Amino acid sequence: MLYLIGLGLSYKSDITVRGLEAVRRCSRVYLEHYTSILMAASLEELQEFYGKEVILADRELVESGSDEILRDADSEDVAFLVVGDPFGATTHTDLVLRAKKAGIQVETIHNASVMNAVGACGLQLYNFGQTISMVFFTDSWKPDSWYNKVWENRKIGLHTLVLLDIKVKEQSIENMARGRLIYEPPRYMSISQCCEQLLEIEEKRQDQAYTPDTPVVAISRLGSPTQTLKAGTIRELANYDSGEPLHSLVILGRQCHELELEYLLQFTDDKDKFRTSVLQDQEFFKPAPWVPPHELAEED
């Protein structure tokens, strides 16, 4: 059996009771180690908690070395641990398909991930649109395909969850060119850098997917002992010191009701100012009333 087990967000004890029971039954335990990290537990602590060796699985092992992960999993139990929930990233459905083709049974043990725990900011999950990823810009590479998605979400009033880049086990271009397996220290994008990049692209594109005064919520270390939320405008949070990783950001859409706004006010420096920025943003981005397409066609 291959167990795909979500570890949740932060503590070693965020694993479910059922997940822990499964891990303890397994002969090999892998931890996916390139899309996220467990904030409040070290590898050593996990190994002690599980009573098992934990093998770190980098991108190369998961994408090219799945035969090794799946070895003997038709007759033994193997665990593949994922921070958050196993079904956040496509590569894990790939692993499931490979397992099934090899006649290996697969069981998933779900857990919280940022994709649902982001509800902790008080905005209804129902009203989130597509999720975007913000990568570290370089001087020559500033991908902005996410901009259209924010625009699409906000045009229909939806919030946008922004996942901030993390770089784990990356090589410098020089080390890569020389074939040296030396890795850079891990890097995690801060809220201020994300907001600066948002401002930079809006400045360049000028399509008003948002403005510097659009309200956002910074979610730092979600689910950890030091979880911190901060609500403000993009311009304000471009100067916010968000502290240790991990961070996510929510760009508000129009669908923020009074109770949700009241909840967000807990996380502001200036309640009146934030309330004003939400109301002005809603007004500024107010769409024309929804017209069914067949009525539009009749007008033609």
Added chain:
Amino acid sequence: MLYLIGLGLSYKSDITVRGLEAVRRCSRVYLEHYTSILMAASLEELQEFYGKEVILADRELVESGSDEILRDADSEDVAFLVVGDPFGATTHTDLVLRAKKAGIQVETIHNASVMNAVGACGLQLYNFGQTISMVFFTDSWKPDSWYNKVWENRKIGLHTLVLLDIKVKEQSIENMARGRLIYEPPRYMSISQCCEQLLEIEEKRQDQAYTPDTPVVAISRLGSPTQTLKAGTIRELANYDSGEPLHSLVILGRQCHELELEYLLQFTDDKDKFRTSVLQDQEFFKPAPWVPPHELAEED
């Protein structure tokens, strides 16, 4: 301390280790009992597992009786358990706000909910739009405000998660009129009823938010021992026997990539037919290329 604790999807052991430790510390334990149910555990099993009495909290208690839930929570530990994750429904942010106003500390212990575990169908969570709820239609009450949301999602290529109605502790109109506290047996919407209602509203609205041939995925008993997925068209799944509750449905958007489609094919009766329906639906709902609004304005 007020603990908001997610129970996850199905088994009593889907609670996290940290959640279980907190429950066992609490002097009172409430279970929110009107927005969802735990599929593979009875109240008695939960009580035995926790070693605690569990008080069922219906809508009335949560919305009007929060003083009782929060009683002495400044000096004692009280647990409020929610199937899935505590931040799916607004009423729980309301409870948090009331607690904070009363000077009570609040800690949330997150867990999987349908909002992220739906990724188990293989479609990337990134590409889901707003979520809709489908309620039981009656002869005189057929709310369809969700229709515009499906249309908005699909117009920009996004999938739509449809949450199916559950009726727990409902009174008949006659019993309500006579003030008799007699409750109807619980009802849970089936996949076929949901698909029939989708077809009925498209027939009435005719705005082609979808067609009878639009591909959907039925997710039954997500995370339980009998989890079952079925992919087909809306028309096909209107005749599908989805078995015991709970059920959810995903209406596919255009953003279904080859690996995701391959994953869905596991759940079809006829792989070629489903592949064709996905490709035709993508073609049918293909939008005009995205045009930045400032270019549109220049054309005027």
